Amino acid sequence: MPDQRDYVDRLAVNMQYYQANYLFVVFANLLLVCFWRPLFLLGLMGIVGAAVYLFSVRKTPIQVAEGKVLSRKETMLAYGGFSLLLCLLFGGSHSILGLAIAALMILLHSSFRQRSLKSKVNVGFSNLVSGKSEDGPDDIIGALADEENPPGSARGGANDLSRLSASRSDDLLSQQARDRAAFRATMRSKYLKRT
Numbered sequence: 001m002p003d004q005r006d007y008v009d010r011l012a013v014n015m016q017y018y019q020a021n022y023l024f025v026v027f028a029n030l031l032l033v034c035f036w037r038p039l040f041l042l043g044l045m046g047i048v049g050a051a052v053y054l055f056s057v058r059k060t061p062i063q064v065a066e067g068k069v070l071s072r073k074e075t076m077l078a079y080g081g082f083s084l085l086l087c088l089l090f091g092g093s094h095s096i097l098g099l100a101i102a103a104l105m106i107l108l109h110s111s112f113r114q115r116s117l118k119s120k121v122n123v124g125f126s127n128l129v130s131g132k133s134e135d136g137p138d139d140i141i142g143a144l145a146d147e148e149n150p151p152g153s154a155r156g157g158a159n160d161l162s163r164l165s166a167s168r169s170d171d172l173l174s175q176q177a178r179d180r181a182a183f184r185a186t187m188r189s190k191y192l193k194r195t
Helices: 004-017 019-036 040-057 072-112 117-130 136-148 158-162 166-194
Strands: 063-065
Touching (some): 019 072
């Protein structure tokens, strides 16, 4: 059972890597709701129209009272409430059920899908480019090092360490740490030579 940090990391990587697939799942479920309740299509058009107006067309902030301007977060909350109201009004429980099924499918996939090396490297590069991570190259190198020495491999892992004595496991851990450090240094030097 992975610990909470690995689980949250897996969710974040899968959500980012498979976001187009997840968007397709949501649209497919909304299309099914439109077949169940054709009137829901009107509500959906209202939701999309409000989103386009609020977040693309309208350039000035929304003023609700004298001197009171809605922030971006308050606008998103109001839009979410408006969307939920239209979903319930035009789609009834079918719309909520369709969105709940889509959310469950997405959560199950992102929870149980193991992160591939390609997804780890892509997320590392996107974090590096967007400035979200100061350790961009180290994240990428770490993903490559984990792929080179996966847990349970001949070079070490949790299952192998449980069979060893305490002193021997310390030796193996220090050897594994040295191997990873050497691999990261090699990859870092290759990366820096390219840039």
